[in-house]
Amino acid sequence: MAGRTAEPEVIWARPERAGRGPKPAYSRADIAAAAVRIADADGLDAVSMRRVAAEIGCGTMSLYNYVPRKEDLYELMVDLVSAEYDLSGEPSGDWRADMLDLARQARGIMRRHPWLVRVMSTAYSISPNALRCLDWCLACLESLDVPASTKLELFGMVNGSVMVYVANEQAVAERTRSAPWSAEREQAVRGAYMMSQVTAGDYPHLAALFAEGVAPPDDPEAAFDRILTRLLDSFDPKGRTGPGS
Template sequence: MAASGRAAGPEVIWARPERAGRGPRPAFTRDEIAEAAVRIADESGLAAVSMRRVATAVGCATMSLYNYVPSKGDLVDLMVDLVGGEYRLPDRPSGDWRADLLALAHQEREMIRRHPWMPGAVLSHNFLGPNALRYMEYCLAALEGSGLDDGLKLELISLVNGTVLAMASAEQAAAEQAKESGHSPEARLAAQTGYLRTVVGTGRYPLVARALTRGAPAGDPDEVFARLIGRVLDAYEASAAPGTG
């Protein structure tokens, strides 16, 4: 407890020194511990990551692990930031901020496919570690000529990330439903399409019928992804100062 009688506030794991100035050299680094946790999550999901299981993976006693990582929350923060290091960031932006952000969105989508547990972890753990700051610095550099003020730049970065997380989560859910049902995503889509044709044919849902009839086809998932991210970028480009971007 703090001297005032109130519990001390949360402490960011990166604010703690990884190694004390004195004492024996640590047997493991935080990155090694996070790598072990990421492997477990990739194989079995985030719920399978426990301090005991990670301690076993790195070869130490569970209580010893707390000397490196004080809590499970700190461990997840380290995992999220470690995966964030997978972004392949060019030395400098291209000068086309839309293309740069779209390229990063594609990278994020592939990252989530490699680490399906990421959406849930990111939504519940939002401390910015070194790799997240590296990513944000690059994004802000890419947006330098966009004509957006700094507040809108941060808002746009957050919205693009959130859109990718939502779309990737929907893809994961569809794949999981297909796996559980034993039918392919294409077969499930065909069944849904047939049902909709029957229902809208009754005339009870005229607006739905019109939208489905006149609306453009969804198209290839990669094209849909690029189109939706593009619409987010369109909205912010329209907010840019005249004569910029």
């Protein structure tokens, strides 16, 4: 064998400071805050160990003493913005309302930090603030009569749905940012083209759908709430009509 592979390391299991010696000049919070400022201002690609080191005023190699890998830096960033969830209150007793509120908060955080969608990962689900959020959600879901594993799936699907929704919002905004027309105008032109294709006869099922009447798109807030509510309702055992109901 060429040699043993190093064991993976969890940044949270790594002491922030040794038991002896001088106090470190910087904290993980300082480093994460600097990286988040850079990402918020200039995007995730602008976040480098060199630039973060310059932001806090230390040498690049010195930064590696605090954060061994760039992936660890991302994990610190995700944890820092996860502290923006307001989990100060007790669950209301209405698990749907609580989870919808959490989804709205998640969307707000992802919109404030557009880079977050790119680095969200289950690998980062063991950080202090991620565990705090998950524990709060499980408290909200105590009255939901489903297995614990299903509750974890619900939590994951809510997060995933919010990520997809925000990613689409970001893609639409990016597409029209430099265009000489509004997003609404582009949507109208694309809608007109789609209707011309549907009515040509090549897409009978779409034609039937449009013939029944399709409601015009409403505001993004209402659409978001409706999508998440349908997702949450699908986890309610009382609403099941298939096998096992």
